[in-house]
Amino acid sequence: MEDKVLEQVYQEGLEERLIAYIAESNGITLEKAxxxxxxxxxxTKIHNGNEDIQYLDYKVLADILKETEPELFK
Known part of the structure; x- marks a missing residue:
């Protein structure tokens, strides 16, 4: 597989785990998450690969999201 394809597969898996964790840890639906x-x-940062943030653990990313963009959870 090409590096770009592997990166895309990894990113899709990361997003799936992250969204499921956001839903579970906040008691909300998958749609809301x-x-x-x-x-x-x-x-956007994950999609663009800014600062290699996409390589952080999905639980850490969920914490970052809740801390930096709490208004999304209201």
Whole structure:
């Protein structure tokens, strides 16, 4: 597999785990968690690979999201 394909597969798995964790840890639906994640600045950073943030653990990323963009959880 090409590096780009592997990176895409990794990122998709990361997003799935992150969204599921956001839903579970906040007692919300997957749909709401998806809305929070895809409406966040963090999702753009992960997608663009800014600061290699996409290599952090999904639980750490969920914590970062809640700390930096708490308004999305209201």
């Amino acid at each position: 998806m809305s929070i994640y895809y409406g966040s600045k963090l999702s």
